[in-house]
Amino acid sequence: MSDPDKLKLARQFIEAIPHSRDLGMKLTEMDDGVAVITMPYDKRLIGDPETGVISGGAVSAVMDTCCGAAVMSHPENLGGTATLDLRIDYMRAATPGQAITARATCYHVTRSVAFVRATACDDDSDNPVASATGAFTVEGKV
């Protein structure tokens, strides 16, 4: 899915998801099992009012969307997908005021399951905020 038309279509699809749209998620990359999604900082997402750090739940939302996008961009997955299992490790607090960028890789696909890894970063891209591993459904195969 490298050509700009397909990326545009995928972007429209992701951005048509009500929850993702509500959180301002933008898909910047989606090709061959890899997806990148950015979510801007928003005061509504704060989990710790004392520091302004965004909630782990908001990080889960962008991770889940990004992992799903990675599965849909994989050439062996023909249809949509749904989350079977998602585990998130929270390594550090995200810096308040900075956008969160999730990058997911769908590293293996079987007839029925897609395996995905993802990381989420703020402006310090060498030092992830969280990492995730998940299993997703594969559709369109018998």
Next chain:
Amino acid sequence: MKRPEPVQVVKQRRDAALSALVGGVPYIQYLGLTFDRRGDELTGVLPFDEKLIGNPLLPALHGGVTAAFLEATAVITLSWSYLWEDIESGALDFDPSAAPILPRLPKTVDFSVDYLRSGLPRDAYARARINRSGRRYASVHVEGWQDNRDRLFAQATGHFVMPQRR
């Protein structure tokens, strides 16, 4: 012997504590999540809203919403159980006119969600069970359901670092 406190006083104190705890987190407000309290037992209630949809074709709740809902229920239930003694004794005063200093919430270390069926476009409920809560760490299991208590749509396990008392 001291007479027991009037029931209204007890309820009012517990409800004030719960609403201060829940109301202090913008993300919980954003999701529209509320908590039902029966004695010390909490049930998270997530009323359905269009903005919580993740798959418009089915339609189904967003997997991230499900994760966030279960995680918030775990954090609030854990915090509630950790503060319970201080709420009961009156050591923590949640009277809004006194501008209370809210206690820090536990920090999530990891959270693992098991999606059992798709979340339907209707209200969802969740209850957390604290399997272990020590001075520094806690392990919590959460169950989420919609129409039938026995048909979970998701469950999760998470580990948390407890706040230091201040």
